[in-house]
Amino acid sequence: MSAVALFLIFITGVYFWYQEKYKRYNELMDKIPCAKPHPILNHLLYFINKRPGEIFIILEKMAKDHGPVWKFQIPLSEQIVVHDPKIVEEILLSQKIIDKSMEYDFIIDWLGTGLLISTGSKWHKRRKIITPAFHFKILDQFVDIMNKNGDVFVEKLKHFEGREINIYPLISLYALDVVCESAMGYQLNAQTDEDSEYVKAVKEITELLFLRFFDTTKRIKFLYQFTSMYRREQQIIKTLHKFTESVISSRREHLKGHDVNANSTTANDLQNIDEIGMKKKTAFLDLLLQVQVNGQSLSDEGIREEVDTFMFEAHDTTSSAIAFTLLNLAKYKDIQKRVLEECEEILGDDLSQQPTMQDLNKMNYLEKVLKETLRLYPSVPFFARKLNTEFSTEGYTFPKGVSLTVAPYFMGRDPKLFPDPLKFDPSRFDDEKNIRLFSFVPFSAGPRNCIGQKYAMLEMKSIISKLVRNFEITVNKENEEPQICAQLILQSTNGINLSLKPRK
Numbered sequence: 260m261s262a263v264a265l266f267l268i269f270i271t272g273v274y275f276w277y278q279e280k281y282k283r284y285n286e287l288m289d290k291i292p293c294a295k296p297h298p299i300l301n302h303l304l305y306f307i308n309k310r311p312g313e314i315f316i317i318l319e320k321m322a323k324d325h326g327p328v329w330k331f332q333i334p335l336s337e338q339i340v341v342h343d344p345k346i347v348e349e350i351l352l353s354q355k356i357i358d359k360s361m362e363y364d365f366i367i368d369w370l371g372t373g374l375l376i377s378t379g380s381k382w383h384k385r386r387k388i389i390t391p392a393f394h395f396k397i398l399d400q401f402v403d404i405m406n407k408n409g410d411v412f413v414e415k416l417k418h419f420e421g422r423e424i425n426i427y428p429l430i431s432l433y434a435l436d437v438v439c440e441s442a443m444g445y446q447l448n449a450q451t452d453e454d455s456e457y458v459k460a461v462k463e464i465t466e467l468l469f470l471r472f473f474d475t476t477k478r479i480k481f482l483y484q485f486t487s488m489y490r491r492e493q494q495i496i497k498t499l500h501k502f503t504e505s506v507i508s509s510r511r512e513h514l515k516g517h518d519v520n521a522n523s524t525t526a527n528d529l530q531n532i533d534e535i536g537m538k539k540k541t542a543f544l545d546l547l548l549q550v551q552v553n554g555q556s557l558s559d560e561g562i563r564e565e566v567d568t569f570m571f572e573a574h575d576t577t578s579s580a581i582a583f584t585l586l587n588l589a590k591y592k593d594i595q596k597r598v599l600e601e602c603e604e605i606l607g608d609d610l611s612q613q614p615t616m617q618d619l620n621k622m623n624y625l626e627k628v629l630k631e632t633l634r635l636y637p638s639v640p641f642f643a644r645k646l647n648t649e650f651s652t653e654g655y656t657f658p659k660g661v662s663l664t665v666a667p668y669f670m671g672r673d674p675k676l677f678p679d680p681l682k683f684d685p686s687r688f689d690d691e692k693n694i695r696l697f698s699f700v701p702f703s704a705g706p707r708n709c710i711g712q713k714y715a716m717l718e719m720k721s722i723i724s725k726l727v728r729n730f731e732i733t734v735n736k737e738n739e740e741p742q743i744c745a746q747l748i749l750q751s752t753n754g755i756n757l758s759l760k761p762r763k
């Protein structure tokens with residue numbers, strides 16, 4: 260028998276083996292609605308050579324035509340997208356569907372398997388350890404950090420004297436300063452020190468992740484590792500890890516010999532650590548280090564994973580939400596006026612008056628504005644879980660192994676769930692009983708919900724109340740509509756271009 264014949268027999272054998280192995284998977288996938296696929300390339304042709312903003316529009320069209328449960332299949336990524344609140348509820352409340360999909364693997368080299376990505380007993384243990392770091396007493400200390408860095412931001416904006424600027428990069432530096440000081444007790448000064456290696460590295464890694472996300476060949480790790488982009492990524496990750504490690508070891512050194520317990524993060528023994536800019540408010544990192552002291556030890560690598568996860572999760576998500584909220588306030592003057600009135604009612608008109616956590620909690624109208632922004636512009640527009648076992652609900656059976664993508668973005672814009680969905684109307688949140696359960700999940704829900712949501716709300720209220728009190732925010736007509744795109748986080752490809760005119 261010739262070599263060619265043997266080869267053909269081999270290929271046919273592999274084909275039938277594959278068909279048999281994935282028979283059930285394919286049968287179930289065939290029942291999920293989708294856009295017309297190509298016989299070999301499936302849906303790849305819809306996405307190939309498209310810019311991120313265009314990809315987003317294609318996904319929106321697919322959701323409209325085939326939702327609320329539909330699929331797209333491209334090599335190495337088979338996704339079922341779900342925006343039916345009933346099914347979303349079952350997914351998010353399940354104790355079994357807690358594994359993250361392969362898209363999260365792109366950030367593993369940087370974040371390791373920290374809280375965002377880990378699963379099983381590791382995730383359970385870490386979640387238990389980290390939850391106390393978000394106790395309201397600890398959050399209270401972070402408000403000072405938010406206020407202080409907010410003041411730096413206000414001063415910086417005054418230099419632009421009402422000129423139009425893309426405010427997104429500036430917000431991002433503010434958010435980096437806040438999270439770095441809250442998570443590690445380290446004053447990064449990203450807003451003032453433009454040469455910081457770490458800040459440059461965070462910005463660059465975010466851009467690389469974005470590029471990789473939409474490049475089919477670079478999605479394949481085996482091929483990706485031979486590219487110059489991969490080599491650059493590894494260099495940046497080295498810089499990021501070196502920085503976090505140096506802060507952790509410096510902190511550990513300081514804590515050695517100090518009798519520090521979980522309630523003493525503000526006590527004198529944590530003050531005056533200034534070798535590398537450490538300050539007293541280090542609740543998150545201290546907590547991780549103390550767990551080690553108490554026997555349930557976390558390795559240095561484990562601590563670094565969690566600190567890095569916070570740097571990533573808390574920085575771009577809040578930046579996106581702050582930017583879209585400011586855009587909405589600029590677009591809807593009456594809403595901006597109401598926010599200002601509420602701030603003045605709570606804080607008076609003395610601009611040096613800093614809000615306390617209690618003040619921020621009283622800002623109910625601003626909270627509705629933030630929620631309405633997150634309905635239309637959820638910072639995390641999609642998040643995905645991998646099914647480790649077959650799952651049936653509402654007449655669908657989803658096969659084992661597939662990625663289930665929950666889409667807050669599509670739910671927020673569904674007229675069946677939110678009448679006149681494109682209307683920006685904070686009064687939708689006057690009585691949340693009127694909002695269909697699980698149709699508004701910008702922070703996810705259930706066991707793997709966002710652990711930082713209260714922190715995020717405080718930070719967003721702190722900075723937006725500051726900006727509204729200090730500036731009149733306006734936007735030109737041609738910049739009112741953002742061009743949405745999403746890698747992991749929702750952004751506007753044309754920036755968020757605003758003018759901020761000092762009020763006094």
Ligand code: HEM
Pocket residue numbers: 359374375376386568569572573574576577580637638639642643700701702703706707708709710711712714715
């Ligand atoms: C507007 C701001 C934020 C939004 C919209 C947001 C949204 C989300 C969402 C949707 C998830 C679930 C992701 C998934 O299942 O893959 C999540 C998880 C998470 N978030 Fe946030 N987040 C925000 C801010 C923050 C902040 C400020 C922190 C930290 C201080 C944080 C830390 C985390 C962590 C650690 C997880 C993983 C939790 C787990 O799996 O147990 N987030 N966030």
